[in-house]
Amino acid sequence: MTDMYTIVKRAKVDPEMLMELIKLFEPKVNKLMNRTNPNDRTDLSQELKIMLIESAYQYDLESIPGFWEFKDKYTS
Template sequence: MATLYSLVKESKNNPEALEEVIEMFGPKVSKAIAQTSANEKDDLSQELKILLMKCIQLYDLDNVPGFWEFKDKLSKRNSS
């Protein structure tokens, strides 16, 4: 089984990898819509999956900060 990172990277050019990522998030989507009324669940589920697809396509995997960069950013934010 491929990792989430590798699937997201591959999904930029491969619709099957994108579909697999969406399936991985299926339980999270289901839990998120559990409190929603029955007639809204399908629409909300579809909207969440569309948003997930957009986020995956826009996410820049090459510009992810390392641990120390992330720590410094949090320290600066907390000291402000």
Template sequence: MKEWKSLVEQAKMGDEESKMHIINMLEPKINKSLLQTKPQERADLKQELVVKTLSVIQSFDTRSVPGFWRFMYEIENNAPRPKAAGR
């Protein structure tokens, strides 16, 4: 987790190597997701996903990421409750 935080912070400061490292780490997931699209659209969509990822990195605030227990607390207290069967 610290590696991601450090990479994002460096990428936000304009470090091209950090940006490329993030993209390389996400590439297997991106490629797997692209298998759900038409082959002729994959190259353009991959480029759009990379651009969107870089955009999200610039707006991501690493200081606002909750710790594990805070995250669990928020999940438990904000999650919609499932309706009981038959109601």
């Protein structure tokens, strides 16, 4: 299996990899949908997938923080 960094990097230019990214998160999305109103599940699932796609396109892979920057950001 390919790591998340590679999937997101390739998903930015390859629609097939974007589908792989969505498939990767689909079990989690489906699990979350079980906690919602059955009438809202389809719309919410679609919105979560749209947010995932937008996040993949907007994520700057070149500015990934190192361990210490990450630690400082979340322990301050």
